[in-house]
Amino acid sequence: MVFCSGARRLVLNYSNVGTRHVKNPSADSPQRFYASLPRLTPQEVTTILQANEFTKDFEGPGSIKCYDSNQLASNNPIEDTRSEAQCLLTKELAEHGNAKEFQMETALENAFLRLDNDLSSEAMMKLSKKDAARTLAVAMSGAVAVIAHVDGPHLHVAGVGDCQAVLGVLSENDGWSTKIMTVEHNSDNRSEVERILSEHPNSERSTVIKMERLLGQLAPLRAMGDFRYKWTKEILQNVAVPYLGDGAIPPNYYTPPYLSAKPEVQYHRLTPRDKFLIIGTDGLWDLISPLEAVRLVGEHMSGKVTLSPLRLPKKNMKLSEINEMLLHRKEGLKKKPLDSNAATHLLRNALGGTEYGIDHGKLSQLLTLPGEVVRVFRDDITITVVYFDSEFLRHCPP
Template sequence: MPFLNMNSSKLNLLLNTVNTYLRLNSDVKQTILKKYFKENFTLFWNTTSSNTRYFHSSLKAAQVQKDGVTVLPSPQEVTTILRKNEFNKEFTTGSIKCYDSNQLASNDPIEDTRCEAQCRMTSGLIMGVFDGHGGPACAQVISKRLVDYIAAALLPIETLHKYIQQDPREALVDTFNNRVEILQELKILYERSFRQYLAELANLPHEGYNVPTALEQAIIKIDQDLSKEAVEPYKLNQVINPQTLSVALSGAVACVTHVDGPNLHIANVGDCNAVLGILTEDKEWIAKKITKEHNSENFDELKRIWNEHPDNERKTVIRRDRLLGELAPLRSLGDYRYKWPIEILMKVAVPLIGPKAIPANYHTPPYLTAKPDLYYHRLSTRDKFLILASDGLWDMMTPLQAVKLVGEHMKGKVFFNPLKLPRKNIQLGDINELLLHRKESLKSKPKDRNAATHLIRHAIGGTEYGVDHSRLAHLLSLSPDVSRMFRDDITVTVMYFDSEFLRQCPA
């Protein structure tokens, strides 16, 4: 068996991993077996693999040794870890009342990013979740730049021409919770690419305000720009910039939504997902999974890839449920190791990262596309919220479980607010009944005000009987090499819709 050839450190790591694995409930065990042991067996048996998406570990160990005994973080310390990156934003107009977001790292540094922005020259909110692999570079750059590309593509032609002539140009979007900062030299390069994109938009035929077209154009164009910015110096006989090359060679999947009044548009590339929480007339929660993953479990996606390559590559283009035996998502931005011609890879990528830059059986590129699937949903009063999340969440719970958790959170979080009497001159007996009802209802008050944190807490520590602190503390305190075997980075955004606003929208 393969583990008999391990050295002692690897064997100890495996034993520690198995010991932690045995603590988990059956549902989580099945998820780990399916996704991490099946797909990532090379973590132990092929440590030279070129695919780093699932092999890059992260979270700093929180457990400490005291008198030779391992001490796990306390409930307060666990909560501090979980709430470190949470964010909330409220709105006074439009169909979105507010949103909650949070992230929990497993990789170090975290490879997930997210973006939220309000369009300034058109109406609508743009929100996205980006799951990086092979490092955080691609996901970070996309999260900073994509909102501007989308906002520009949404501009009416007259407004676009005026905007191009501005000097300096005003911002197209107001961003929230913007924590990623790009280096100055890259800002100059990205600004030049964006100006070229604006010029191209001005020469394209415009059919008016078309959100699906804008989303697709922006995603495809920014992916093309990542390639151009990395390869252009080579074509001009200049020194290749290792920063732009690292962005192009790493990758990211993306789930981006644009909400304008009752109109919800979603563009999806890869295996992040958007799930709608719907409340029926019978007060039952329904989870409507809007997106569909681009991975080996999507047979239509497998057929698409097989049809794009010769029949003699059928056994090599998808191996071990991965593209060319390496990449789990079958669509992504960046990842130009699977898109460039072999001559470009030889001249640009191999000098930097060696022969492994060219995947095995690389005969008829491109093998990968950034073209998104597009979805539309008209919001109704029954639509209460939308969950955008990276696959780190969906690996740990089903869409229905997530929707029910957010639905329960909606009901319970009202108790974070002080009690307000429903009317003046209320009788003491009525106040007593109100207080008794509130006391009983306080049992459902969630531990976290932020719904994204609430989901992450239950994803990591949830059991059939609620959250198990010892499990939660243990999984949050695993050493970096072990942590990644149990979960991915998790990024969650929960958008709440204004039912009264949607009720007043014309049919």
């Protein structure tokens, strides 16, 4: 079974490449945006959140029991995409008549690179036609992606960019822990920065990564497409500049390619303790941590709610004030999840979760932001939660 998720970026308006998202909308959102917003009813909120949810159950023996998925748009149209598929054929590799062991890591790497090369080749072939400008627009945009391949107890996850896949693991004392199955390719990843710097002359060390972005423009340091960071300067000069102007060539563009579509692949052998895998685009992880997400899904499996960690709003609080907060929190823990779909449950809590439960007002605000400002406070969000069959994994041969 293969699950994939990705977020697309179209970078043609170069003045917008520095846009950042507010990580904590409840704390940082300007109230002037909220004053005139319509107030949604609880049912209206639920209708919006559940509009794109999907659940698939599997019959028969296998490591996957089912999966839940959902999407919430910020951009219009949404720039995220998701897909799931069952592999009907596993290829055997042979070389000079001798059997050669199939390497899933290599196969996934080749799949990413071949797709990226095909996209480049197709764009080149269409540049002489009348829709060259549209072809260029697509070629100059890009996508980050993560793919999870599950074959019995074998889990491989491949990714480029900042989508994440997180494994939910139930410990022996019934607590939840995470295993991060992806590597974020951005300037926070020091080894990734050093990799890119090592591929270019020392004279470019101050320009390859600038303002925490590739050539001062692109946040993901690996991606599909985005050929304005891959094609030679001569190609860009001849085919892109006539349509897009001199801005089609990034500044300090001396020794391309600067961007790679080669994924990092991680392998994990599943055990009965591995209960589910959460795959999400960066819009989810902007709002919630991997451990919070795992706890939410884990408790959701038992029909329970999980609250955000309790934070005292001020210092030197009286015991009576703290006790009132704890009682309020206790009431929140008695409530049951509103959504049977775990992806929707994650979505609701990422947008409206507090230490006391779901804040309906906060949810309503984030779901009614006007189109011209919504992208500042939340990105497109795509979530898939894959549940594993513990009994099947318990009886898998070592």
